[in-house]
Amino acid sequence: MSLVTAVRLAQKHSARLGPVKVLLIEDDERLAAQARPAIEGAGFECVWAPDALRGLSAVGEERPDLVLLDLMLPDRSGFSVLEELRSRSAIPVIVLTARVLGEDKVAALDLGADDYLTKPFWDQELIARIRAVLRRQRAVHDAEVFAFGQVRIDLGSRNVQVDGVDVRLTPTEFNLLTYLLRRPGQALRSERIIDMVLLTEDASLPALQAQMSRLRRKLGEDGRRIQTVWGIGYRFDPS
Template identity: 40%
Template sequence: MSDTQPTIVVIEDDPQIRRLVRSTLQTHGMTALEADTGSGGLSEVASHQPSLVVLDLGLPDADGIDIIRELRGWTQVPIIVLSARTSEVTKVAALDAGADDYLTKPFGVSELLARVRAQLRRTASSAEVPAISFGEVTVHLGTREVTKAGQPVRLTPTEYKLLTVLIQHAGRVLTQRHLLRDVWGPDQTNNAHYLRVYMGHLRQKLERDPAQPEHLLTETAVGYRLVGLR
């Protein structure tokens, strides 16, 4: 993967759309690798460690949502879904499985490029900033050290993992299932109690007033998000 020319894996079984996406990406200075099946796409991602994946849901050998889940088992590469499926249920399912964005067909190439660039910027920003702050809290990602008002804060491994997942997706609402899967694993996605308990722990340790959180926010009936990073 080149720093100057991002590599994008396009997993799409429609050859016309695949050619369009490849041509668009290449015209704008990116390398596009293609796969027309889910298994082929997984192989391309494993072999080339791309900057981003563009994924169709209607693949001949697998459902795209299953491909998202499989990718999320071993990589945090940004995933943009490109699909003719327009139902809200499907969009939520794809995002809940770990997709970062969802674009419906037919699509405009300008919008696709804008979304690709947004994900690449987010990834580059995360890689370049070794420490992040919100409120009185600073998280040193390289050393896994957390301070509040300059004083060390002791987080358990699970608390730290939950915090880093929220940081990776700062400003974005993460569903309870998404957080449970990323922190506790795919077998624990129904144990919302775990999440409530550990979010409570983080608020006690990091918020100025845990009863009125300013940064670790609840999105009622959906999940949580982290706001106020600087």
């Protein structure tokens, strides 16, 4: 991972604390010119990427809250982009496409799309679907409770208990833990964890290692479930 510049850090904090950010991956400039003002007029921030390469890069750089994804991109199939997104993130995705075949819709939903909107579409319908998906996402997150061994994590209240006793985690420790919990059994690269979770000036491999060490200690015996995958990064083992 490259050094975190002041500009990069400001972008990350904005993505965390600012308005809901929508990433539009769409090669049709006219459609993007139509959709962006509607999205921004609804109170969201909108980032546009005209192809898959820049779209996937923007997922890491901009850290959007929702992705609008065209299936017919110039450099890569939208289906493969959706598959890659799902392999590394639970970010909500609404597919936007001129494809009208039922099997395309089924394929997109099976790959993990949260909704599917056929072009041409009404701006108000797009905004309504964005809001509906975000509501569902928040409802799921607010209600989620993870439990393993002697550990219980309530995502809504950000409360963590070990053997029935409240344990105070720093915001970074809590975000690291939930990032791992949402990807059980996956070997996650250190660079990706640093890029998606650490927001400090010293976002680096040694900083990540120190955070993981402190997190393991706070989880007691269950800290062993956060496993080091040598040469790659970390994995959460729920078993």
